[in-house]
Amino acid sequence: MSDLTMSYVCGTSDVPLCYETIGTALANTAAAFPDGEALVVVHQNIRWNWAEFDARVTDLAAGLLALGLNPGDRIGIWSPNRVEWVLTQFATARAGLILVNINPAYRTYELDHALKLSGCRALILAPTFKTSNYVDMLLELAPEFAGADVAKDGTRSAALPDLEFVITLGRDSQGGMLGFDGVAAGADDAARARLAAIAPDLRPDDPINIQFTSGTTGTPKGATLTHNNILNNGLFVGRIMGFTDADRLCIPVPLYHCFGMVLSVLACMTHGATMVFPSEAFEPRAVLQAVQDEKCTALHGVPTMFITELALPDFSSFDLSTLRTGIMAGAPCPIETMRAVIAQMNMREVTICYGMTETSPVSFQTRADVDIETRTSTVGTIHPFVEVRIVDENDRVVPVGTVGELHTRGYCVMSGYWNDPARTADAIDPAGWMRTGDLGVLDAQGRCRIVGRSKDMIVRGGENIYPVEVENFLMTHPGILDVAIFGVPDAKFGEAVCAWIRRAADDEGAGLTEAGVLAWCEGRIAHYKIPRRIRFVEELPMTVTGKVQKFMMRQAEEDGAVA
Template identity: 35%
Template sequence: MTLNHILTTPALIARGAARFGTRTAIETAQGNLSYAQLDAARIEAARALMSCGIEPGERVAIWAPNVAEWIVAALAIHSAGAALVPINTRMKGLEAAAILEDSGARLLCCCGTFLGDSYPAMLAAHRPAGLERVVVFDGPAADASDYRDGRDERWDAFLMRAAGTSMEAFRAREAAVRPDTLMDIMFTSGTTGRPKGVMTTHGQNLHAVHDWAQIATLRESDRYLIVNPFFHAFGYKAGWLAAFASGATVLPHLVFNPERVLERIVRDRVSVLPGPPTLYHALLDMPDLASRDLSSLRVAVTGAAAIAPSLIERMRAQLGFETVLTGYGLTESCGFAALCRSGDDAETIATTSGRAMPGVEIRVADTNGDALPTGATGEILIRGYNVMQGYFGQQGASSEAVDDEGWLHTGDLGTLDERGYLRITDRIKDMFIVGGFNCYPAEIERLFSAHPAVAQVALVGVPDERLGEVGHAYVVLRSGEHASPEELTDWARKNMANYKVPRHLTLVDQLPVSAAGKVLKYRLRETVKSDEKTRENTAENTAAS
């Protein structure tokens, strides 16, 4: 059986166990799992899920950082025929509860404490009625007040439930997982302000994973340090799933710190290290970089922000990467669409997102959806096996995103050159990127509206030297209410993922609006630029005096 025929994750892992056996699949400080042990672990966890009553097609969520249990739980969910719902670790309880509610998840696997936050405690006050069980990977399960009727438990106690489901029953359930079975629902925010659940199947994801791994030249001998979070397609699909499709070893990494990452590269002989450009900038800025043995590094894949050709050259010369690639994709396209190829020059890698992957079409279109000539700017459309099945429970939004001819309308603007290489030029949507994380103003504005003192809020992305872009919020307070920018920012930190929290906040009496009452965000951006120019002039005059 060739890899091209492995179009479900249960079959992929079973094949890995048969082919690679004792080779290490996951390596952590807490212990290693061989491919055979990973196969056994996902079967045990899948049987436990079945004993909890999880049926095919139902949703199970994971809310945790990059730990081995995340991978085992995900593979178990897939093997039981259920759909995985990853939740961003930076989300607070209110945000996570909204994902759980909208997906209808019956069971949640989460960490106990991460970066000082107790996940069960954060969720307790907002927990949806439909969430029947919380399984905690690590540490004390939680205070009793965070639980319901004893149905929540630690991971080790949960695994003991596997005995309640026979291997015969599991094998029948596993055999029913087909390439067209729903594999996951990954929530992505949009201009409506409420996250939408993107549905994709086993077959389309594994097709894309296989092609991506081949283009990225992943090998059985590779040691893949995954800094990108597992809740994101970059760490999940182009991460551990691509590694397992190649027979490589996965090295999960919890929190990015350039010193710790350099230590791991040297100690663990890391060969594959994808990430956003900020990751490589941070490594290159380390003062003792030249004294480190980085000879194991081989493959880097980046994207999500503008890149200078000099960065590509430095990554090759100073970090020692043989292969440096950039790519483009959306959650709605399984995370994959375009990718550079090995051998592309630094200018191509830095200024484009590569060309379409095999079996994928990319069109730059006018407002009618008709293809534009080479070099012309228009909306980027994607068509192929990788386009989502739709948004969970949102047929109208699905029809708007994917037209009758199967083209996914990305909302991004770009051009195609004569070679078919894609260049992203702008965004139709207001989305901006903070350190590699997509921020959607409508969603953040909706979250802000929960503050009792806020009447209106409008958010725009503004340039930032370190993070690329950050949010600038313009807030109108309710009549008679008082709140300082500092108080509003502190509230946002407690109720939003940190990358969503505006780095700048200005109180205004009113927002600029059109005759139809629509907020004119271009006026706010002009205000930002004008204020920046005023500060520059003031600084110059001060220096001159």
Template identity: 40%
Template sequence: MILKRLSTLSQKVSKSVTRNFSSSKIHKTATASYIHRVEDDPLKFLTFGQCLKNIANRYPDREAIVSCAENSSITFAEALDKSDRLASGLLNLGLNKGDRVGIWSPNYEFWYISMMAMARAGLICVALNPAYTVPELEYCIKKVDIKAIIAPEVFRKQKHYNMLTSLIPDMANSKSGSNDWDNTKSSLKKVIIKSDKKLPGAIQYDDLIGLASEADLKSVEDIQSTISPDSGCNVQFSSGTTGKPKAALLSHFSMINNGYDVGLRHEFHKMHARVCLNNPLFHVYGCIISIANALCHGATLVFPAPHFSPEDSLKAIVKENCNVIYGTPTMFVDLVAKQKELNINLPQIELANTGGSICTPQLVKDVVNVLNVKKFKSVYGLTETSAVVFQSLPEDANESVEEFVGACNSHLEVKIVDKDGNSVPFGQPGELWVRGYSTMLGYWNDPEKTNEVLGSDKWFKTGDQFILYENGYGKVSGRLKEMIIRGGENLFPREIEDFLNTHDNILETHVVGIPDDRMGEEVAAFIRLEDNTKPVTRDDIKKFCHGKLAHFKVPRYVIVVDEFPRTVSGKIQKFRFTEVFADKLKEAIGNKS
């Protein structure tokens, strides 16, 4: 039955590929899994700042952003004006081209404006997860020498301003509206807070925008030609097996062209897309698949809430007449469940797009039928490839997202190799390597880690086990890395393991991903105790992690074991955990259900 279904899907995909690849050339070899997709449409040598100016001239009165929680919206013309005013403010603070500025916030209008302002000022935007704890934030600041941070005063339980004062104690004793404190211990010199309050040691975001003169705006426009599309634009933190996040530097060129290609596959050039955006802006999904795409094609991004809220999203779809929905599979599971509960009269949705993991057949049916979606598409990629490497084509059958991650992107080369780096035949599994315009410039100030994944031949080693077909389609068949994908968040066990091992009664920790219907995977920590007479429970671990590890990294399941399965050479066999510890795991899952 499964083989028959796969065969049917392959036939549907093949027909779709024939229709959609008619205007492009696919270069491939007869004996090896290698494809190079070439398009007549050339790559665009543009910066984010130039794209914003172009789209503002083309659609000055079209909404760029709608922020439902803030009850606000701005047009592309207004976005350009605000961005230039903030850009001039940042430059007047003494920041220089190439300096790193962090945005530490959930989805607000000022996130979008701040990113655009940095692009217009020639600064590098550092996207920071708003759930970061103080130690995680401090690591990021030091890693890339962040000079300034823009953040809300508080969001839910995250008191951003107070957390920053714990890093910089002198802030609290400084004058409001100024950064006259002396922070000699780190690179951070400026703190900009979005708040109605005048907070000690911080500059008000609105004040910084309001200070710009016409001469300042002209100066920002004058420097646009001096900002190279090849220069760094955005730093994305990507966790690694060393236990510490790596800072991937992406260029204007890679991000703009990747976003443009996503929009073409979504056929945004044929409609005014109004996108209900559920994904966080700090992720490449937000920065590239959403923002860069929207800039290239004049799409409107609707923020239903600062953080994902299924009910708010459904209401925003109706109120703002959204015709596109973006989200991870987990988000779509929650949207479907909430729609079944509320039964809102949803408009026809032209397209829903997801990424992060393969969708189940039931989820595909539910998205189409319950959310009133015509086309359900998927993307696959990595932070280091400026988001997307494979994605669905416009006429693909909705069912294709159950098995395939789409077709190879335009202007990219992909190949599948064995453990020795030799290409394998089409249809055989191996590691996916990618080469082209979208690969990162490198990990910030880390040539050793960069060289591990990006060779002198410019092939980027993804670490994902993949199968490539002659028609240009591919699917993930496993992971060579130990990455856990939980609700679209990429988690790496080593970081969690290293932290849990600092517990005074934990001798050894190993973390694995456990399949979960809603989240895709959940985090399970298998631990050996130093003293078995002192039990360690999941609640104990939760308290231990509080304020030190982001909430999504905290293990949902904690299983205490006496020993781990190992090879004869002593290496841990994680792939055997679910088999060897089946009873303990079943009990842990049962206790949480």
């Protein structure tokens, strides 16, 4: 590729897009690798090959149709990482149902919003997890499901009138709820015949999934994705990692999010690679144990996951020699953390991905053969069949090397926000460009660097400050484990730079003071970028996917809620 002059790139590939449904793609993988290991769920003691997995998916898909569900109906899943989640992901796709991903961290208000917005006819939920009792929370909204046999007598909830079927993970039904295992067992000949009859009418462009945006600001929106969107994104993510049927991926990221569902699960399925789930939710020791025991070749995670794994006191006792690749994504990747992952975890081909839920999600990814500087300072180059432009405030493409808002177009862009045409029109322009809200800059070789969110940029006395730049610098201090930079109101300069810092769990961290941080900055970064307000905290407020919720920190500072 010749050097760029303007900030526009378009990805190409010698492999075409895969224009088929997810159900068909799974059947093809099972036919190609019937005896290959499809998934290992450590905490449930499950180990299935692709032929077994495909058969179980068919059973569940037919069982869901036997309940009376129809293609296009929405079915929610509210659960941590379990084998039932993966089965449901593929069974709904095979039956033409639209899977609604519900964050396991949601509580009643958020659950109510998700179910009402999507109009779910069915909900699959874990009974409990840790301190969360999902059944009790649902019954708080819809008490009718406590005793009535809702599926048979037609009882509806006044609060959730669309909801007809509640399915709890496990074998037995309770009250008005069905047991998950019983649904698959109910796949009779008529349901199987109906499933076979439905298949020819399913289209790759059909909506198949609703994923709610993380809600770091505002009410979560339901990004509506098609087979074509997520199947191809998983395919090319896997290709860039060099996946084959010999690879084994450890998946500690949540399935409800694009990272787990697409970058992990669909990347494996499209290449016949093995999915390894170490635990229901992230547990750093369980991750390293699974990598060692299952001889994983790849590992996924958000930066905070890798930071926590590396910080385990007995980290060096685990054999991670089989690792070669993986993905660090979901949040800006601190440069020093990336270097440690390559050097200490043997992930010499680790990649960084950039994208958003609304773009299925990946649009940029680093390649395995690029130099260490590129892999630690950029999010790589454009994905196949994806276009990106960097524009100014008037949507004019800017020259390379100029910061602007990143727009994305191509097969990966969602069909829209479910039942929300106004916000869809705000997000996608008439030419099909998705406005990401992220600030980025392209170099002449087409490599992209993300400098922050347009709303996160700090303007101090006319100077533009990009938080990621300051965060990356501070992460070079040996006593800093993690840091978040954001702006707070300032009477003189308009905004001031504020830093929330997690100290490292060693002598360097224990002795770190505000004066020490300022001394580290002095003479190394421009004076206007040096934090004027510093807080040492035990944790940073985050979403389940590891995105730092800076609006919460900013609000706490403005309210005086931090000492």
